[in-house]
Amino acid sequence: MRSDLPLWPDQASAHASAVDILLYGFTGLIFALSVPVFILIIVFAVRYRRGRKVNRRHQVNRNALLEVSWSVIPFLLILCFFFWSAWLFFDLKHPPASALEIDVVAKRWMWKFQHPGGQGEIDELHVPVGEPVKLTMISQDVIHSLYMPALRLKQDVLPGRYTTMWFQADKPGIYRLTCAEFCGTNHSLMGGHFVVMAQQDYARWLQESGVDQTLAAQGETLFRTYGCSGCHSPAATVHAPSLDGLYGRPVALQGGETIIADEQYIRDSILLPQQQMAAGYPSIMPTFKNVLGEDDLTKIVAYIKSLKATQWREHP
Structure with missing residues (x-):
């Protein structure tokens, strides 16, 4: 057996x-x-097998309490396990608001992790011990599944749709991560490790990564490079929605419904701008599908998420 x-x-x-x-x-x-x-079953099969002389005339004993207990008690025990497992599942779907957010892009056959400070990793993830970590994940090609055995966690990673998973590692060490969904020829090679570090070691690792810009700052550069600021800045002549404080805010759509501006809404608005048009705005935004890759989308979404109300800065 492999060690x-x-x-x-x-x-x-x-x-x-x-x-x-x-x-x-x-x-x-x-x-x-x-x-x-x-x-x-075994006892009765042996005792009452064919040819064995044994009394087979047993008096009928209708013990209602025994019969009801044999059904009710196992049912209640199994119901307890159902609520126990449902509580664990519910907890997995509600990460703490203070969780460290790390973006994940999966593609054949590698995992790419992006820290908010701009640090990027391939097939290796460094996290601080004792701190909740939220992974926001998407696939660049086919369905993958991020599996971390030491955390007893597995989450499918889908193309075109964000999925999330959170954890809090309490034991420093190096642990395996892998893809648990058959994704092609080299599926078995799509793995890596996540490293749980003491807080001071993790802070030192971040400083030594040599990154000059945060993920949001890189997204801001792309935002201006692709001309998004020409329509969405306060000084723009085009009537386009303001992005200040957009993330997490309700958005009224042209169809009369309201949607919360989460990561998925921001991504879809960039790639499929005609799909969920904000109420009161013309349908003039071009699509960036097949223009932006998932890495650039991750950075732009991080930048838009970082914008607070009245935070926009005009660059000369």
Whole structure:
């Protein structure tokens, strides 16, 4: 057996420990409910086999309490496990507001991670210990699935749609990550590691990365390079929506519905501007589909997310 593929992965988070306890408990419950049945099957098959002289005239005993208990008690126990697992699932879908946000772009056959400070990594992810981390992920080509065994987490990564996953690693170390969705010829090679570091070591790693601009600052450069500021700046003559404070804000659409401006809405507005038009604005924005790659989109979305109300700066 390969040393990097243990039979049972390490636990690097409280969530991983909770998942293991849930697994042990549910497995024990299944054994407790099924083993007596199989034992009695064997006992009865041996005792009452053909040709064996044994009393087969058993008096009917209708013990209603026993019959009801045999049905109700296992049902209630299984229901407890259902609510337990549902609570774990609910917790996974609600990351803390203070979580460190890292963008992930998957493509055959590599993982690219973008930190908010502008640091980029391929097939390796550095995170601080004891701090919640939220991954916002998208695929550049086919469906992938980011699997981190030590965290007991797996999330599909889809083309054209953002998915998220969050975790809080509590044990420093180096752990495996891999793709758990068959994505092509070299699927088995699409892996890497995530490194859980002490807070001071992570801060030092960020400083030593040699990045001059944050992810949002790189996005601002692209925003102006592609001419977006010509329509969306306060001084623009074109009647276009303001982007100041857009992220997280309700947006009224031409169809009469309202949508929250999340990462998906911002991305779709860049690539498919006619799909969800803001109410009161003309349909004049060109599409940037097949113009911007996922890496550039990630940076531009990060820049728009960083804009607060009245934050726009005019560059000479």
